[in-house]
Amino acid sequence: MSIQSINPATGQLIKEFSEESWFTVERKIVRAEKVWNEWKNTSFTARAALMKKASAVLLKQKDRLAELMAAEMGKPIKEGAGEVEKCAWVCRYYAENGARFLKDVLVETDAQKSYVSYQPIGTVLAIMPWNFPLWQVFRFIAPSILAGNCGLLKHASNVPGCAKAIELVMLDAGFPKGVFQHLAIGSKMVNQVIEHPFIKAVTLTGSTEAGQKVAAKAGSLIKKTVLELGGSDPYIILADANLKEAATICANSRLINNGQSCIAAKRFIVEKPVVKKFTSLLKEKMSQKIMGDPMDPATDLGPMARIDLRDQLHKQVLKNIEMGAKLILGGQLPKDAAHNAYYPATLLTNVKKGMPAYSEEIFGPVASVIIAKDSNDAIRIANDTTFGLGAAVFTKNKRKAEKMAREQLQAGACFVNGLVRSDPRLPFGGVKMSGYGRELGLHGIHEFVNIKTVYIAG
Template sequence: MTIDVLNPTTGDVVNRYEAMDAQTIDERIDAAGSAYAAWRQIKMDERGAYLRDAAALLEKNQKRYAGLMALEMGKPIRDARAEIEKCAWLCRQVAESAAQMLAPEIVKTDAQKSFVTFPPLGVVLGVMPWNYPFWQVFRFAAPTLMAGNAVLLKHASNVPGCSLAIEAVMHEAGFPPTLFQALLISSKQVQAVVDHPSVKAVALTGSNAAGQAVAARAGRRIKKTVLELGGSDPYLILADADLDLAADACAVGRLLNAGQSCIAAKRLIVVEAVREAFEQRLVEKMKSVRMGDPMDEETEIGPLARSDLRDTLHRQVRESIDAGARLLLGGEIPGGRGFFYPPTILTDVRSGMPAFDEETFGPVAAVISAADEQEAILLANQTDFGLGAVVFTRDVKRGEQIAAERLEAGNCFVNAFVKSDPRLPFGGIKQSGYGRELSHYGIKEFVNIKTVYVVQP
């Protein structure tokens, strides 16, 4: 079986890879198990040295890796460079903090000595998405490796070049060759990898359908999973909000990565008293964004990664309009080659419309009117998702209270668009998944949280 890579800017096939057969997969899994047995004995400072070397290699080859992302999934080149920089930052941060985060914790009990320790689990499979093809992998893999595990990477089928490039980074950085391995396999082949007795856990970032399938398969084998799935993030603009700040943050949060992000600003819930003024600002912000060739330094929004993604997005826009939404900007598929979709704004969006109920994975903002703050909060929580949420208000104390206590999401921000940070836990609730990545919460997902109780005879 071959894996074809299409350039989303042109629609042309630019590369073709051979998928691995069952025997090769089994050999790689067995090799990962052997590598793990030795790796878990390696001291933390040595593990960290390899990760720091990986950071240096990312920075050294930043231009090449950014170009690969632009080619395979259409990420604007300057955004792709920023993604590589963030990966290098993560590697260094994890290398510096892992020993402290995984240090044994002394607990006073009736025993002479009792403590909690955090040994690794073994081989961990990462099923990763295409939208942040380097960041998502390093976000999962760097802490997992530092905790003493081995990693198998099943990357999205449209970014195999990125998958192999990351594998090469790890090998050149000095990690044992079979400790981190890329598996060029189809989605159908994932089940056999999950079933393999040497694979102890799975992390998946992707669609809800993929998460359900992998979690169900892992559950049959009683294997730990961490899922980061879809999102329909609400951004609340209250009556006292700084509208310029809110419009700017909403535009960036909606259009970053052509809107192909689980934590993009998807439902903009605006108190009616300021809705018209906010909409005017948002239209001005979004219509000025430059769409074009992702290799062009001036491009701010590139194509969508696949033609089917654009078809789905356009269906959601048209069905929402048919149900009563009004189009303020965009909403038409442009002519020419590639999978482009323009910045689009819908208003008068309500529950029952795709733009409200479904995740829109592209540059489409849905403006939803709320009578007041209380209704805005109710509308924000009226979703099956729970990944990110934002509130804009000049009353920062009030905004903090709403974010901390009222919004149902794993990542709640005040006066800023949602983003991940290596120092903070990242993940969702409800249909957005479970478990956490990053920080000390994330690094402990793939360890055995082990109690040790010692009594002197």
């Protein structure tokens, strides 16, 4: 069988890759185990030096990697360049701070000496999605490999070129062969990989359905998992908010990466007195985004990653309209839709409970406006979801907003007057059906280590 890289802007085949056999995959797993027995004893200083080199390699190859993402999954090239820079940042961040995060922590007990030590656990399987094909992987690589683990990557099947490019970045940086390897396999072989005794843990970013399957398999084998799954992120717009500024941020959040982001704003919950004005401003900001060739630096909105995903999104939009939602912007398939995956910036209003845009993850450039009676009603609507990844509040009353973000919103990341985003310095992850565990920050590097108690009686 083969894995195909297809340009979503043209429908043309870029390259075909052969799917690896189990024999080849198992050899890679065994190689990782052998290398790990040496890598885990490598000094942190040496590991950090290599991670800094990886950062430099990424920046050197920024333009080429941005073009590769644009070609394979349609990311606007200017966003791709920013993604590469962020990958370089996370490598530098952990190289500079990892030693502090992994330092032994003395704890006073009745022992002569007792402390907590953080030790690597072995080879971790990373199952990653196509929407941020470099960032999702490097936010795993930087903390996990720096902590002394090895990594195996099962990437999404529509970005095989990106997967191979990541492996080459690590080799170019000087990491020993086997510390990080890409597995050119489809989803059918994943369970077999998880079952291998040399695989010690699994991290997955993807759909809730995929997370359930991986968690069930890993759990049956008592293997640690970290899951970052879907989201239906609410952005609450209170009546006293700076509406123009909020609309600008909301449009950017909804349309970043062609609307294909777990933490993109999806449900705009607006207090009734300002719903008409905010909707008008949001429509204006969204309509200003330029849809076009992702290779063109002027493009804001490229194609979606695949035609089938675009068609699924369009069905969701039509279903909302059938159920009473009003189409304010977009919502039409472009010309030559059979040969490309473009979908315009789309705005729905009059969205109510029971509609797909209220309860499902809308993974594309579609914004949904929901009316709230007041701030308490807005919180109720925001939390009325099975998801809990990101959320935001827009208001001039920062004390009220902080209380809402800290105590009332059920999400892993809550922002005030800003776009929800990941940051190497802060933990990232969700609650409810959005997953568990954390990536990034101090908490992220501790996910895949043995948090070991050492007790010396005397």
